[in-house]
Amino acid sequence: MAITAIKGCNDILPGESSRWHYIEAAARRVFERYGFSEIRVPVMEKTELFCRSIGDATDIVEKEMYSFTDRGGTNVTLRPEGTASVMRALIEHKLYAQDPVARLYYLGPMFRYERPQKGRYRQFHQIGAEMTGVHDPLADAQILTMLVGFFREIGLDEPRLEVNSLGCPDCRPAYRSTLVDFLRHRTGVLCDDCCRRLDSNPLRILDCKVPGCIESTRGAPSVLDHLCAGCADHFGHVRRYLEISATPYSVNCRMVRGLDYYTRTTFEVVTSLLGSQSAVAAGGRYDGLISQLGGPSIPGIGFAMGVERVALLLKEQDYSSRPDLFMATMGACERDAAFRLMNELAASGVHVEMDYEGKSLKSQMRRADKLGARFSVVIGAAELESGHAIFKRMDDGSTIEAPLSAERIRLLLR
RNA sequence: GUGGCUAUGGUGAAGCGGUCAACACUUACGACUGUGACUCGUACAUACGAGGGUUCGAAUCCCUCUAGCCACCCCA
Numbered sequence: 496m497a498i499t500a501i502k503g504c505n506d507i508l509p510g511e512s513s514r515w516h517y518i519e520a521a522a523r524r525v526f527e528r529y530g531f532s533e534i535r536v537p538v539m540e541k542t543e544l545f546c547r548s549i550g551d552a553t554d555i556v557e558k559e560m561y562s563f564t565d566r567g568g569t570n571v572t573l574r575p576e577g578t579a580s581v582m583r584a585l586i587e588h589k590l591y592a593q594d595p596v597a598r599l600y601y602l603g604p605m606f607r608y609e610r611p612q613k614g615r616y617r618q619f620h621q622i623g624a625e626m627t628g629v630h631d632p633l634a635d636a637q638i639l640t641m642l643v644g645f646f647r648e649i650g651l652d653e654p655r656l657e658v659n660s661l662g663c664p665d666c667r668p669a670y671r672s673t674l675v676d677f678l679r680h681r682t683g684v685l686c687d688d689c690c691r692r693l694d695s696n697p698l699r700i701l702d703c704k705v706p707g708c709i710e711s712t713r714g715a716p717s718v719l720d721h722l723c724a725g726c727a728d729h730f731g732h733v734r735r736y737l738e739i740s741a742t743p744y745s746v747n748c749r750m751v752r753g754l755d756y757y758t759r760t761t762f763e764v765v766t767s768l769l770g771s772q773s774a775v776a777a778g779g780r781y782d783g784l785i786s787q788l789g790g791p792s793i794p795g796i797g798f799a800m801g802v803e804r805v806a807l808l809l810k811e812q813d814y815s816s817r818p819d820l821f822m823a824t825m826g827a828c829e830r831d832a833a834f835r836l837m838n839e840l841a842a843s844g845v846h847v848e849m850d851y852e853g854k855s856l857k858s859q860m861r862r863a864d865k866l867g868a869r870f871s872v873v874i875g876a877a878e879l880e881s882g883h884a885i886f887k888r889m890d891d892g893s894t895i896e897a898p899l900s901a902e903r904i905r906l907l908l909r
Numbered sequence: 910g911u912g913g914c915u916a917u918g919g920u921g922a923a924g925c926g927g928u929c930a931a932c933a934c935u936u937a938c939g940a941c942u943g944u945g946a947c948u949c950g951u952a953c954a955u956a957c958g959a960g961g962g963u964u965c966g967a968a969u970c971c972c973u974c975u976a977g978c979c980a981c982c983c984c985a
Contacts, residue, residue: 801985860945
């Protein structure tokens with residue numbers, strides 16, 4: 496039996512990689528337009544980084560990390576998300592000292608030991624962005640408009656933006672106990688999971704999909720009614736900025752986050768087209784994270800999107816480039832000439848194809864058609880002799896005669 | 910970690926105990942020894958996820974394992 500890939504780790508084959516390029520290029524374009532720069536961080540970090548940032552009691556840290564001890568005895572982990580590494584780098588290189596406002600984006604593989612299913616894999620890919628150093632809700636709004644801008648850029652309007660505020664360490668505990676008090680009276684109708692969550696993560700009950708739980712939480716107190724003055728004001732401004740920028744959104748006061756470091760604004764870009772994985776992108780504000788990791792007390796906000804999930808939403812169209820010209824050759828001498836021409840053209844930015852193995856003219860033309868070449872040209876003894884050839888436009892069959900020089904061909908193809 | 914479903918060639922798939930494992934696509938070559946798309950012809954699974962078993966005989970029945978998918982959990 497031949498060796499196969501590890502469960503949940505996928506190959507991105509040529510037919511699909513063009514779609515990935517399309518997504519990645521759009522993200523870079525949009526993010527840089529908003530002043531963000533790429534940061535590249537290792538895929539491996541000391542395990543402690545994730546325990547301290549994501550939270551010891553979260554599912555990710557408790558049971559989903561790929562952790563091991565390396566040969567030097569260091570406890571390392573394949574990153575399950577990107578924010579922790581980026582913040583670690585920010586602190587380590589004191590990026591905040593050069594510019595109090597850091598705007599960074601990253602992309603690459605993440606690893607989580609989960610049972611694979613639609614839109615969820617063990618090695619998956621995220622594109623994320625982080626902005627640190629700004630308390631003002633304008634930062635939140637900027638991150639959100641950029642995220643929405645990205646989805647517009649790639650031509651997707653189905654995903655909807657949902658926002659919420661989770662409060663801060665000052666007001667969240669109070670809300671949490673208010674919620675628990677409310678739910679205590681209804682433990683009979685809550686599902687088993689939710690009864691368990693009552694202690695571990697009561698906010699999560701609001702997001703349960705079991706009909707009984709949805710019913711029993713109908714009149715539950717909303718976080719938004721229990722925000723402290725500061726958080727309420729902040730959230731109000733975020734909403735105002737979204738309205739000013741004409742960014743469509745809805746408030747979902749039941750949205751919760753799986754990572755511990757979020758404060759105040761949280762958001763998700765959701766879709767109903769991905770089976771049970773509704774979140775295409777998600778993020779929020781993390782004002783305490785940087786100091787928690789040993790850095791200065793500066794705020795931050797960011798998001799990550801799942802590339803696989805975005806790719807799933809994109810139509811099955813082909814994003815790969817089509818050849819500009821296919822050169823069919825009749826013999827060995829002609830192949831020599833075509834080969835020289837092909838390299839000259841490629842060097843000047845033209846996508847040219849030719850046959851490599853002396854196939855029949857018919858096969859060569861079939862291949863030109865299959866590759867979707869815009870033009871084809873047949874090069875034989877007569878063409879070499881005269882230095883001119885007939886170029887055929889493949890979509891309508893029309894022809895045009897032109898000299899066989901890289902310079903002239905480039906003009907013709909333009 | 911739990912549950913359900915499925916496993917036939919490069920792909921999508923017929924086949925439901927008995928001649929050489931349909932058909933379609935893809936690929937290769939050809940139908941005028943210099944021109945594609947349509948059409949036509951020819952070729953392409955010592956093989957039915959792996960290993961056992963039942964049977965005169967199994968891709969077809971039984972068992973085990975493995976893998977994939979989807980869902981739960983959780984999440985991007």
